[in-house]
Amino acid sequence: MTTVGFIGLGIMGGPMAGHLVDAGHEVTGYDLGPDALARLADAGGKTAGSVAEAVTAADVVITMLPNHPHVEEVVLGADGVLANAREGLLLIDMSTIRPESSLAITEAGKAKGVRVLDAPVSGGEAGAKQAALSIMVGGEAADFAAAKPLFDQVGKTVVHVGPHGAGQVVKAANQLVVGGTYALVAEAIVLLEASGVDAKTGLDVLAGGLAASRILDLKRASMVDRQFAPGFWIDLHHKDMGIALAAARQADVSLPVTGLVAQLVAAARAMGHGGLDHSALLKVTEALSGRG
CATH class of the missing domain: 1.10.1040.10 (N-(1-d-carboxylethyl)-l-norvaline Dehydrogenase; domain 2)
Known part of the structure; x- marks a missing residue:
């Protein structure tokens, strides 16, 4: 079992977090929408009132957000992921954002002792609900191997495509x-x-x-x-x-x-x-x- 902080529980992130709960992981989710939080609670997950609360006890943090400003705010903000992360945390950004944003987040993560993968997905809402997403992952091979069991719970095609930014x-x-x-x-x-x-x-x-x-x-x-x-x-x-x-x-x-x-x-x-x-x-x- 892995302790996962999941930030962004929308039409993609919500079903993905639910699959991780079903696989036996301890998932604490955060979203600005109360309905999204309620759906995770109904699925057996825990809910957080802030990014910090979702991150503090996590071994892995997954972000699934609309665009790079949202990811940068959540990860790099004053009370964001990196400000609250334990050393050795694995941060997996599954949002679709600019490659340069992924690279900047990677560098900021290294300074905090946080490992980072960019892992955007394809398959839409149907793929998220069916745990049939294609996941293209950029980052270190060892970090990909560590994350692979989680990826396998939400996707069917999971490929390490290259270094940081390559997934994007x-x-x-x-x-x-x-x-x-x-x-x-x-x-x-x-x-x-x-x-x-x-x-x-x-x-x-x-x-x-x-x-x-x-x-x-x-x-x-x-x-x-x-x-x-x-x-x-x-x-x-x-x-x-x-x-x-x-x-x-x-x-x-x-x-x-x-x-x-x-x-x-x-x-x-x-x-x-x-x-x-x-x-x-x-x-x-x-x-x-x-x-x-």
């Missing part, structure tokens, strides 16, 4: 591929329907050929039905596309398709769809074709 770069690559695939599936639907072809039938065929993808498997029916209940919000994908473009600038490479997809995601947000699932890129494509 792989996640940026994941998000540009996901965004690009959604954009193309949206265009396929618009083309099929405008041509008088049943979109469901057409996508069923695509899903059985070289165009097959996980997105087609999971989302083609809901996209055709215009059901955009969020498994992952447009707002968050907008943030992630910014991370991908910033990483491209840092690496001094050109990602022109990523730039275009980032603009489509930004358009979805500007059109008021930020709270919808990222498959709602279909609404942008329809609007561009005068079919919205």
